[in-house]
Amino acid sequence: MKKIAVLTSGGDAPGMNAAVRSAVRTAVTEGYEVVGIKRGYSGLLDEDMFEMNYSAVGGIMEKGGTILRTSRCEEFRTEQGRARAAEILRKHGIDALVVIGGEGSLTGAMLLMEETGIPSVGIPGTIDNDIAYTDMCIGVDTCLNTCVENIQKLKDTASSHERAFVVEVMGRSSGYVALTAGIATGAEAIIIPERPVNYEAIAEKIWNERKRGKINCIIVVAEGAASAYTVARHMEHRIGYETRITILGHVQRGGSPTAFDRILASRMGYEAIQSIKDGEFGVMIALQSGKMVRVPYSKVLSEKKELDETLIKMADILS
Numbered sequence: 372m373k374k375i376a377v378l379t380s381g382g383d384a385p386g387m388n389a390a391v392r393s394a395v396r397t398a399v400t401e402g403y404e405v406v407g408i409k410r411g412y413s414g415l416l417d418e419d420m421f422e423m424n425y426s427a428v429g430g431i432m433e434k435g436g437t438i439l440r441t442s443r444c445e446e447f448r449t450e451q452g453r454a455r456a457a458e459i460l461r462k463h464g465i466d467a468l469v470v471i472g473g474e475g476s477l478t479g480a481m482l483l484m485e486e487t488g489i490p491s492v493g494i495p496g497t498i499d500n501d502i503a504y505t506d507m508c509i510g511v512d513t514c515l516n517t518c519v520e521n522i523q524k525l526k527d528t529a530s531s532h533e534r535a536f537v538v539e540v541m542g543r544s545s546g547y548v549a550l551t552a553g554i555a556t557g558a559e560a561i562i563i564p565e566r567p568v569n570y571e572a573i574a575e576k577i578w579n580e581r582k583r584g585k586i587n588c589i590i591v592v593a594e595g596a597a598s599a600y601t602v603a604r605h606m607e608h609r610i611g612y613e614t615r616i617t618i619l620g621h622v623q624r625g626g627s628p629t630a631f632d633r634i635l636a637s638r639m640g641y642e643a644i645q646s647i648k649d650g651e652f653g654v655m656i657a658l659q660s661g662k663m664v665r666v667p668y669s670k671v672l673s674e675k676k677e678l679d680e681t682l683i684k685m686a687d688i689l690s
């Protein structure tokens with residue numbers, strides 16, 4: 372095995388650059404030739420790739436987004452698309468891939484390997500933290516810090532005006548971001564797809580606190596549970612606050628990665644190359660109880676990551 376390609380795919384996540392930097396530098400040091408593929412699987416199908424050396428990844432760790440750029444590629448979802456990708460990789464003499472992305476991207480890598488024999492190692496990069504068998508994905512910590520910073524600002528203006536804010540955060544079908552951002556900001560209510568929502572009970576609790584003299588209210592809702600508009604409709608006129616809506620949106624995906632994400636991504640990039648060196652393919656690098664481990668794609672992708680029940684119970688007590 373001589374030549375490795377690295378790509379980032381799906382929704383970007385802060386820290387992806389640190390993973391690219393680490394994978395490239397480790398691979399070069401181990402004697403591999405390295406190619407960067409632009410725009411994920413779309414760039415692969417367009418043969419949009421370039422040689423990368425040790426200095427090609429200088430000064431990128433602190434940058435948000437991904438210097439390799441990214442995309443969600445329809446053609447790669449088809450077997451024909453993946454067969455064409457394999458031909459292109461063989462034509463360019465690429466022996467293995469490092470794929471940095473979320474569930475869809477890792478599924479693509481798994482199918483590519485099963486159908487065409489192109490070996491790969493995956494690195495979980497998504498702000499959603501919805502990938503099983505890893506405690507954290509790259510980008511989650513930075514996303515949470517962005518949520519906390521912004522919700523804290525909303526709390527300031529909420530207090531001045533004695534208002535409620537319904538804040539919608541990302542996470543696709545996972546409530547992880549909403550739950551943890553809600554805990555970290557002391558939100559009055561957290562609405563997540565993992566458990567049924569009882570608008571009556573939430574409204575009553577907020578109204579009682581309002582009567583006791585509370586002057587602000589933050590309700591965090593996961594996009595996968597309900598829209599902020601729906602939640603606000605259920606709340607206004609029942610909670611004693613004028614209600615405003617904020618959808619945090621794609622700010623959650625940007626920004627310079629936190630120290631945690633930089634270190635996590637560096638460890639994962641390094642471990643991905645160790646795995647290639649050991650000839651262990653078809654695995655995702657994961658963080659489990661502080662350690663780097665390798666988990667087969669088939670295992671990772673056949674399970675839905677569950678939210679920690681204790682966190683949910685704790686949030687109920689603390690909010």
Ligand code: F6P
Nearest residue numbers: 382473497498499541542543624
């Ligand atoms: O998977 C990351 C994510 O940001 C989700 O939280 C969100 O639902 C989705 O991507 C948004 O996708 P897009 O960038 O295509 O708008």
